[in-house]
Amino acid sequence: xxxxxxxxxxxxxxxxxxxxxxxxxxxxxxxxxxxxxxxxxxxxxxxxxxxxxxxxxxxxxxxxxxxxxxxxxxxxxxxxxxxxxxxxxxxxxxxxxxxxxxxxxxxxxxxxxxxxxxxxxxxxxxxxxxxxxxxxxxxxxxxxxxxxxxxxxxxxxxxxxxxxxxxxxxxxxxxxxxxxxxxxxxxxxxxxxxxxxxxxxxxxxxxxxxxxxxxxxxxxxxxxxxxxxxxxxxxxxxxxxxxxxxxxxxxxxxxxxxxxxxxxxxxxxxxxxxxxxxxxxxxxxxxxxxxxxxxxxxxxxxxxxxxxxxxxxxxxxxxxxxxxxxxxxxxxxxxxxxxxxxxxxxxxxxxxxxxxxxxxxxxxxxxxxxxxxxxxxxxxxxxxxxxxxxxxxxxxxxxxxxxxx
Numbered sequence: 001x002x003x004x005x006x007x008x009x010x011x012x013x014x015x016x017x018x019x020x021x022x023x024x025x026x027x028x029x030x031x032x033x034x035x036x037x038x039x040x041x042x043x044x045x046x047x048x049x050x051x052x053x054x055x056x057x058x059x060x061x062x063x064x065x066x067x068x069x070x071x072x073x074x075x076x077x078x079x080x081x082x083x084x085x086x087x088x089x090x091x092x093x094x095x096x097x098x099x100x101x102x103x104x105x106x107x108x109x110x111x112x113x114x115x116x117x118x119x120x121x122x123x124x125x126x127x128x129x130x131x132x133x134x135x136x137x138x139x140x141x142x143x144x145x146x147x148x149x150x151x152x153x154x155x156x157x158x159x160x161x162x163x164x165x166x167x168x169x170x171x172x173x174x175x176x177x178x179x180x181x182x183x184x185x186x187x188x189x190x191x192x193x194x195x196x197x198x199x200x201x202x203x204x205x206x207x208x209x210x211x212x213x214x215x216x217x218x219x220x221x222x223x224x225x226x227x228x229x230x231x232x233x234x235x236x237x238x239x240x241x242x243x244x245x246x247x248x249x250x251x252x253x254x255x256x257x258x259x260x261x262x263x264x265x266x267x268x269x270x271x272x273x274x275x276x277x278x279x280x281x282x283x284x285x286x287x288x289x290x291x292x293x294x295x296x297x298x299x300x301x302x303x304x305x306x307x308x309x310x311x312x313x314x315x316x317x318x319x320x321x322x323x324x325x326x327x328x329x330x331x332x333x334x335x336x337x338x339x340x341x342x343x344x345x346x347x348x349x350x351x352x353x354x355x356x357x358x359x360x361x362x363x364x365x366x367x368x369x370x371x372x373x374x375x376x377x378x379x380x381x382x383x384x385x386x387x388x389x390x391x392x393x394x395x396x397x398x399x400x401x402x403x404x405x
Contacts, residue, residue, distance in 0.1 A: 021332060021336070025336065028333055028336060028337060031305070034301055035301075035337055037297070038294070038297050038298050038301045038337055038341070039294075039337050039338075039340045039341035039344065040294075040341065041290065041291075041293055041294025041295075041297045041298075041341070042291065042294035042295070042298070042337075042338050042341025042342055042344075042345060042378050042381065042382075043294075043341040043342070043344040043345040043348060044290050044294065044345065044348075045287050045288070045289075045290035045291030045292070045293070045294050045345065046287075046291065046341065046342050046344075046345025046346060046348075046349065046374040046375075046377065046378050047287075047344070047345040047346070047347075047348035047349040047352065048283065048286060048287035048290055048345075048349070049284060049287035049288070049291070049345075049349065049370070049373075049374060049377075050345060050346055050348075050349025050350060050353070050366065050370045050371065050374050051348070051349040051350075051352040051353050052280055052283040052284055052287060052349075053280075053284070053349075053366070053367055053369075053370040054349060054350065054352075054353030054357075054364075054365065054366040054367070054370060055352075055353055055356060055357070056277070056280040057365040057366065057367050057370075058353065058357045058360075058362040058363060058364060058365045059360075059362065061362065061363055061365050062360070062361075062362045062363070072238070072241065072264070073235060073236050073237065073238045073241050074144075074145070074146075074204070074233060074234065074235050074236075074264065074265060075233075075234040075236065075241070075244065075245055075248060075262055075263070075264055076205075076231065076232070076233055076234075076262070076263050076264070076265055077090070077094070077098070077231065077232040077233075077234060077248060077252055077260060077261070077262050078090070078230065078231045078232070078260075078261050079230070079259060079260065079261065080258070080259050080260055080261035090228065090229045090230065090231075090232065090252060090253070090260070091252065091253055092227075092228055092229070094109075094229055094232060094252045094253065095107055095108075095109040095138075095229055095232050097251050097252060098232060098234055098248070098251060098252060100251075101236075101244055101247065101248075101251060102240075103236045103237045103239075103240030103243065103244050104234055104235070104236050104244060105235045105236060105237060106140055106143055106144040106234075106235045107140075107144065107232060107233070107234050107235075108137070108138040108140050108141040108143075108144035108145070108232070108233045109137075109138055109229040109231065109232045109233070110135045110136060110137050110138070110141065110208070110213075110229065110230060110231050110233075111135065111136040111216075111219075111225075111227045111228055111229050111230055112133065112134075112135060112136075112230045113133075113134040113135065113136060113189070113214075113219060113223055113225045114133075115189070115223070115225065116134040116188060116189030116223050116225070117129040117132070117133075117134065117188075117189070118132050118133075118134055118165070118171070118175070118186055118187070118188045118189075118193075118212040119175075119186065119187040119188075120175050120176060120177075120186060120187070121186075121187050122187040122192075124187070130174040130175070131174075131210060132170075132171050132174060132175075132210055132211065132212060133207070133210060133211045133212070134188060134189065134211065134212050134214065134223075135208070135211045135212070135213050135214075136213075136214055136215070136216050136219045136225065136227055137155060137166075137213040137214070137215070138216075139154070139155055139156055139215070141154075141155075141213070141233065142154045142199075144233045144234075144235050145202060145204075145205060145208075145233060146235075147199055147200060147202055148199075148200045149197050149198065149199055149200065150169065150172075150198045150199060150200045151179075151180045151197060151198045152166070152180045152195070152196050152197030152198060153196055153197045154166055154197055154199075155196075155197075155213060155214070155215045161217050161218070161221065162194070162218065163188075163191055163192065163193045163194065163214075163218055163221075163222050164193060164194050164195075164196045164214070164215075164218065165186065165188060165193040165194070165195055165196070165212045165213060165214050165218075166195070166196060166197040166198070166199060166212070166213045167186075167195055167197070167198050167199070167211075167212055167213075168198075168199050168201075168202070168208050168209040168210055168211050168212075168213070169198065169199055169200060169201040169202070169209050170201075170206075170209040170210045171209065171210055171211060171212055172195075172198045174210075177195060177198065180195060180196075180197070180198065186212065188212055188214070189222065189223045191222045191223075193212070193214065193218075193222075204265035205233075205265065207231075232252070234248070241264065245262055245264065248260070248262045249262055291377060291378075291381060292381075294338075294341060294381065295338075295381035295382070295384065295385045296385070298334055298337055298338060298381070298382060298385040298386065299334075299384075299385035299386070299388065299389065301337075302330060302333065302334050302385065302386050302389035302390075303388070303389045303392070305330070305333070305389070306330065306389050306392050306393045306396070309393075310396055313326055313393055313396045313398075314396065314397075314398045317396075317398035318398050323394035323395070324394070326390075326393050326394045326396070327390040327391060327393060327394040328390070329390075329393075330386060330389050330390040330393045331383070331386045331387065331390040333386065334382045334383070334385055334386020334387075334389065334390070335379060335382045335383060335386060336382075337382060338378045338379055338381055338382025338383075338385070338386075339375070339378060339379055339382065341378055342374055342375045342377070342378025342379065342382075343375070343378075345374060345378065346371050346374050346375065349366075349370070349374070350366055350371075353366055
């Protein structure tokens with residue numbers, strides 16, 4: 001066999017996955033500012049979606065913990081609008097009548113004392129009450145509300161005849177009372193009352209947060225107030241809430257049941273959850289729009305990159321690169337760009353969720369599906385955005401491309 005008859009077998013060029021990633025990285029590093037701006041769109045979109053899902057989950061967890069702590073089996077009864085009893089009053093015997101309802105577990109009432117105000121001392125002008133009210137409370141109010149004390153004790157049978165008061169959380173804050181280790185007194189209804197306790201905040205009863213509570217005996221002795229309940233708190237068995245609610249108005253005021261308003265405070269929390277769910281869907285939509293814009297930005301950058309690098313494409317083709325190698329390189333650049341943006345978005349969204357949850361005092365909960373879904377969405381957008389530029393780069397003629405060098 002002569003030398004002329006010999007054929008040299010040329011192996012086709014090979015390009016491994018590592019080579020593709022390396023080539024894609026080089027392409028992005030040579031145009032850093034453009035790459036960063038393109039990845040930023042993906043990062044904002046993914047970050048918004050992760051943050052919205054994380055905040056929604058954290059908020060929902062806090063809401064459920066509130067419902068578990070406060071219960072959904074409490075009803076609140078107060079006088080509605082209308083003629084008869086006048087605004088803000090209920091029949092004197094209404095609380096005892098409610099106790100006769102079978103499924104009712106506990107009942108507690110409060111009565112407003114409009115003539116009395118509470119001040120830090122007797123030198124504060126009468127017009128500067130800070131929006132605080134004085135309420136006469138039953139001793140079992142704490143049990144009915146399933147509330148807790150931040151400091152001190154609640155009104156009990158040991159101190160009914162003494163001028164003592166329990167402050168709501170907001171009332172204590174506005175009066176500047178934070179420590180009961182030493183005796184503290186407030187000026188209440190032209191008398192000095194000793195503060196024996198401060199309640200924790202009540203999410204479902206903000207009017208109690210802004211009040212100073214006194215016993216019925218103390219109100220009669222020191223405030224000379226006729227006690228007419230203005231609000232009744234009723235704790236029922238969980239399975240009978242609706243049944244008790246249906247008969248409550250007629251039980252409280254048989255002659256004028258339409259003048260009685262019966263509400264379930266936990267409904268407000270459930271309504272808030274529904275509103276937050278609607279906002280979550282809205283922000284998810286906005287995040288999806290931002291993600292779409294980021295994908296369009298990547299596609300635009302990759303198309304421009306193909307046009308600018310025709311000479312590079314032609315040179316690589318002349319050195320043995322196949323169309324498949326060229327298309328994989330540009331598709332790899334698009335995926336790498338989107339992947340970086342997606343990772344940055346996940347970190348950004350997680351940081352926003354953690355920061356806001358810490359401010360609100362929530363547990364930080366980021367659903368795993370938000371992180372995985374964010375990365376998958378970013379890579380999917382990158383693949384779609386890079387598909388056309390990759391196909392266009394593969395169709396570039398080596399001869400024509402080399403003329404641009």
